[in-house]
Amino acid sequence: MLSTRQFATRLTILTLLGGTAPLAADKQPEPGVGAIPYEGLRTFSEVYGRIRQDYVESVPDEKLLEDAIRGMLTGLDPHSAYLDQEQYNELKVGTTGQFGGLGIEVGMENGFVKVIAPIDDTPADKAGIKAGDLIIRLDDRPVKGMALNDAVKMMRGEPGTDIVLTVVREGVQQPLKITITRDVIRIKSVKSRLLEDGYAYVRITSFQSQTGDSVVEAIDELGKKGEIKGLVLDLRNNPGGVLNAAVAVSDAFLESGLIVYTDGRIEDSKMKFSATANDVLKGAPIVVLINAGSASASEIVAGALQDHKRAVIMGEKTFGKGSVQTIMPTSNGGAVKLTTARYYTPSGRSIQAEGIAPDVPISKVKLQMAEKSEFAPIKEADLANHLTNEKAPAGEEGKGDEAAKDDDALAVQDFPLNEALNLLKGINIMRHTGSKGLAKK
CATH class of the missing domain: 3.90.226.10 (2-enoyl-CoA Hydratase; Chain A, domain 1)
Structure with a gap:
C-alpha cells in the first residue's frame, strides 16, 4: 500500500491533462515573492464578517472559506482549481481509465463550458457532441457563472439517467438541445x-x-x-x-x-x-x-x-x-490543482x-x-470481344x-x-x- 505522501508524489508525476512537474505539498515559495499583503487580508476579513453577519441566510463557515479558495484558484486560469475530497477521489479514479459520466473533456470559456473533445464510443460521442461546442444549459440550469467543477458534477450521475445539454455550435444559428444518457465510461x-x-x-x-x-x-x-x-x-x-x-x-x-x-x-x-x-x-x-x-x-x-x-x-x-x-493534496482530504x-x-x-x-x-x-x-465512361474492358490481359493472374482482371x-x-x-x-x-x-x-x- 502506498502512503498518502507516496501516492501524492506518484499522482503529481501522472496527473491528467498534460502531465505535471513534481512538487511537494510543503514546498516553500521562492525567495523574493514579497511580504504578506496584510491590507488585503484585512479587507478579506471584513467581507467575510459582513457575510456572516448580514447575509440573508446563515452560511456555514466551511462553505464560505471553501468558496473563497475556489474563487482564488479559478481566477488564475481555466485549469487551476480547488478539489474537495469527492472531486479529488474522482480524479484519482479517472487515471484508471474508467469513470461515470458522459465522456467529454471540458474547459471554461467566457463563463460557459466548452467541449475540448468528446471521447470515442461514449454517450457524448454517440449523441453528436463536437469539439468546440459551448454548453450553455445543463437540463434547465444556466451554466453562466457556474464553476467548472459544479458543471462537471452535474453532468455526472447514475448510469442510465438522462441529461439535456443545450449547446451553441459554430455555423448553427439556433442552440441545439441534445439528450444524453449517462453511462460508465470505459476508455x-x-x-x-x-x-x-x-x-x-x-x-x-x-x-x-x-x-x-x-x-x-x-x-x-x-x-x-x-x-x-x-x-x-x-x-x-x-x-x-x-x-x-x-x-x-x-x-x-x-x-x-x-x-x-x-x-x-x-x-x-x-x-x-x-x-x-x-x-x-x-x-x-x-x-x-x-x-x-x-x-x-x-x-x-x-x-x-x-x-x-x-x-x-x-x-x-x-x-x-x-x-x-500539479496536484497538491490538502490537509482536509481535498487537493489544489495548480498550474505550475x-x-x-x-x-x-x-x-x-x-x-x-x-x-x-x-x-x-x-x-x-x-x-x-x-x-458512365466506357472502358476497354467493357467492349464486346475485347482482348484479355494474358499477364493478369486468373480472376484478377478488373480488380483495380x-x-x-x-x-x-x-x-x-x-x-x-x-x-x-x-x-x-x-x-x-x-x-x-x-x-x-x-x-x-
Missing part, C-alpha cells in the same frame, strides 16, 4: 487496424499511463501481418492525458533528441524528456492527424514529431493547451494558446458519393476498379484519413523512385 485508449496491405492505422483516444506500451504492442501485432510501409497516427479529438504517456508515444518513433521540456518559476518545474534509440517503425513514414479537439498530451506528440521532421502533421490547428498542472509550468516543443515553441499548426491543412469537408449514371471503389468509400467515410493514406503512398513512391526517376516518367 480503451489505443485502437489499431490495417488500412490496406502495409499501411497501418493507430488511433489514440486519450493518454493513460499504459498508452505508450499499448501503441508499441499494437504496431508489433500489425507488423506480424507484413512489413509496415507507413503509419497514420490519429490524434483527432484526443483531449490529452498523462505527460509520461505522451513522452512514451513520442519515444516509440524517435531515435534520439529532446521530446518536450517544461519551465516554471520553481526549480522542480524545470524538466526535460529525451528519446531513447528504438524506432518501432524503423524509419517508415508517419502522418499524424490532428484537429481543434487535439489538446495537451496530443500536442506534445505532434509537436515533437514535427520538430524532429519524423512525421507530417495533417489536419486542423490544435486546441493550444500548453500548461502543466508551461511545456515547450524540442525547438522551444510554446503551445499555450497557440496550438500546433499542421504541415498540410485540411478544412472540415464532407464528401458525398456521386450518383451512379447510366452514361474494385480497389478504386474502396478508396472512394474511405474518402466519403473519413476524408482526412483518406488523404493521409494517399500522402503515405506518395512518400513511399518518392523514396523508391527519387525525384529524378519520377520526373523522367
Whole structure:
C-alpha cells in the first residue's frame, strides 16, 4: 500500500491533462515573492464578517472559506482549481481509465463550458457532441457563472439517467438541445487496424499511463501481418492525458533528441524528456492527424514529431493547451490543482494558446458519393470481344476498379484519413523512385 505522501508524489508525476512537474505539498515559495499583503487580508476579513453577519441566510463557515479558495484558484486560469475530497477521489479514479459520466473533456470559456473533445464510443460521442461546442444549459440550469467543477458534477450521475445539454455550435444559428444518457465510461485508449496491405492505422483516444506500451504492442501485432510501409497516427479529438504517456508515444518513433521540456518559476518545474534509440517503425513514414479537439498530451506528440521532421502533421490547428498542472493534496482530504509550468516543443515553441499548426491543412469537408449514371465512361474492358490481359493472374482482371471503389468509400467515410493514406503512398513512391526517376516518367 502506498502512503498518502507516496501516492501524492506518484499522482503529481501522472496527473491528467498534460502531465505535471513534481512538487511537494510543503514546498516553500521562492525567495523574493514579497511580504504578506496584510491590507488585503484585512479587507478579506471584513467581507467575510459582513457575510456572516448580514447575509440573508446563515452560511456555514466551511462553505464560505471553501468558496473563497475556489474563487482564488479559478481566477488564475481555466485549469487551476480547488478539489474537495469527492472531486479529488474522482480524479484519482479517472487515471484508471474508467469513470461515470458522459465522456467529454471540458474547459471554461467566457463563463460557459466548452467541449475540448468528446471521447470515442461514449454517450457524448454517440449523441453528436463536437469539439468546440459551448454548453450553455445543463437540463434547465444556466451554466453562466457556474464553476467548472459544479458543471462537471452535474453532468455526472447514475448510469442510465438522462441529461439535456443545450449547446451553441459554430455555423448553427439556433442552440441545439441534445439528450444524453449517462453511462460508465470505459476508455480503451489505443485502437489499431490495417488500412490496406502495409499501411497501418493507430488511433489514440486519450493518454493513460499504459498508452505508450499499448501503441508499441499494437504496431508489433500489425507488423506480424507484413512489413509496415507507413503509419497514420490519429490524434483527432484526443483531449490529452498523462505527460509520461505522451513522452512514451513520442519515444516509440524517435531515435534520439529532446521530446518536450517544461519551465516554471520553481526549480522542480524545470524538466526535460529525451528519446531513447528504438524506432518501432524503423524509419517508415508517419502522418499524424490532428484537429481543434487535439489538446495537451496530443500536442506534445505532434509537436515533437514535427520538430524532429519524423512525421507530417495533417489536419486542423490544435486546441493550444500548453500548461502543466500539479496536484497538491490538502490537509482536509481535498487537493489544489495548480498550474505550475508551461511545456515547450524540442525547438522551444510554446503551445499555450497557440496550438500546433499542421504541415498540410485540411478544412472540415464532407464528401458525398456521386450518383451512379447510366452514361458512365466506357472502358476497354467493357467492349464486346475485347482482348484479355494474358499477364493478369486468373480472376484478377478488373480488380483495380474494385480497389478504386474502396478508396472512394474511405474518402466519403473519413476524408482526412483518406488523404493521409494517399500522402503515405506518395512518400513511399518518392523514396523508391527519387525525384529524378519520377520526373523522367
